[in-house]
Amino acid sequence: MFGTSRRGCVSRPQLWLYIYMPPQEQTIQEATVKVELMERRMEAVKKQADTIQDLEGELSKARKQEKAYEEGMEQLQADLDALEQENSRLKTANANAPERQG
DSSP, X not given: OTTBOTTSOBOHHHXXXXXXXXXXXXXXHHHHHHHHHXXXXXXXXXXXXXXXXXXXXXXXXXXXXXXXXXXXHHHHHHHHHHHHHHHHHHHHHHHHSOOOOO
8 A cells, every 4th residue: 555654554645635636636646756756757768868878878988999009019029020021131131241341
C-alpha cells in the first residue's frame, strides 16, 4: 500500500491524503508521483548515455592517435636503421681509404 510504514500504519502526512483525498484523486496523485520518478530516472539514464557516448568518442580519438604514434615510431626506427647502415658503410670506406697527409 502506498504510504505505509513497516507496521502497515499510515504516517500523519499520508493519513491526511487518505482522509481528505477522494480515491480517484489519490490514484492520480500516486500515478503522478510515479511518472515524476520515472522521468527523473530517464533523465539520469540519458545523462549516463551521453557521457558514455562522449567517452567512446574520446577513446576512438585516442586509438587513432596511438596508431599514428606507432606508425611514426616505425618510420623513425626505419630511418635510424638506415642511418646506422650508412654510418657503418662510411666508416668502412674511410678505414679502407689511404690516409691523406697534408
